[in-house]
């Protein structure tokens with residue numbers, strides 16, 4: 487043992503890990519530029535990096551996008567903002583979409599975060615703090631134009647618009663709203679929300695506006711306003727239902743063969759024997775399971791790839807493993823430790839999501855913490871910080 491040469495730390499992690507997750511930062515930057523190119527007129531493009539940049543790593547993603555020229559970022563939780571803020575220079579703005587939670591107002595100021603105010607109560611809390619500090623405080627204001635989730639409802643908005651002095655002390659950096667069905671270009675809610683957004687803005691002081699998420703970008707110039715607010719498309723998820731995906735794939739997930747076994751026809755595999763071999767079968771057990779975000783709904787449905795050949799996932803997804811039918815590979819193609827593709831350019835996040843009965847967003851944000859993660863292409867992202 488002692489005469490084996492020491493491996494550098496990165497490759498040691500890869501030798502030890504059961505599965506590798508590669509995140510292509512250059513592809514994320516490419517996707518951001520592609521979205522920015524769609525922007526009408528002077529509209530700028532922000533980046534939504536909530537939920538650890540959809541599971542891919544908020545710190546490296548944010549750093550790469552800043553280097554590429556992105557200056558506005560959105561997170562959901564205050565704590566996500568507190569973690570990211572030190573990585574960004576002062577000319578970057580970090581918006582917190584969950585707004586102000588009671589008692590957290592001063593934290594937002596301390597950490598140089600811009601809350602998205604979602605209610606009249608939040609406007610009051612922010613202006614009260616501004617008066618106390620004797621200065622204007624930056625904020626975004628979110629209108630509910632149909633989502634009925636976050637954002638100021640119509641009755642509260644009417645009360646605000648009736649007396650705009652209620653915004654005294656607010657440095658209004660953005661007025662925003664969120665689309666219900668942007669991925670369906672023909673959905674009637676799109677035009678309805680666009681119209682409500684315009685009506686609301688007309689009653690507010692002039693401020694930059696933002697409506698489009700990833701899918702909204704592809705609804706056309708009328709939806710672009712001053713700032714695009716994409717998340718999923720940056721990470722390679724297809725923004726338009728039923729149309730070719732213009733985004734570049736970002737993740738590659740490979741899992742190692744832990745064990746190979748030849749089983750006879752009639753042998754059941756895994757929990758509940760949810761699958762039974764119909765022929766003499768080669769089963770490969772891979773080191774990824776539902777604890778790694780390989781959703782249990784992929785039981786008997788998913789597939790993996792080896793050298794371009796598709797191998798069906800058979801039986802239940804376990805916590806730490808999946809089993810695949812490798813019978814159709816050339817003899818001895820696989821050994822223990824061989825790497826099989828779970829996500830790649832052919833087997834996309836959207837395809838896996840379709841097999842699992844969910845959306846690409848959930849597949850990405852489910853990816854667990856046990857992978858050996860590598861960030862590729864950072865050197866291609868122009869100058870660094």
Ligand SMILES: *Cc1c(COP(=O)(O)O)cnc(C)c1O
Pocket residue numbers: 534536583663664698699700701715716717718719
């Ligand atoms: C998550 C989110 C986005 C980004 O949406 P994508 O569909 O991932 O582009 C934009 N705006 C709000 C309010 C969000 O919650």
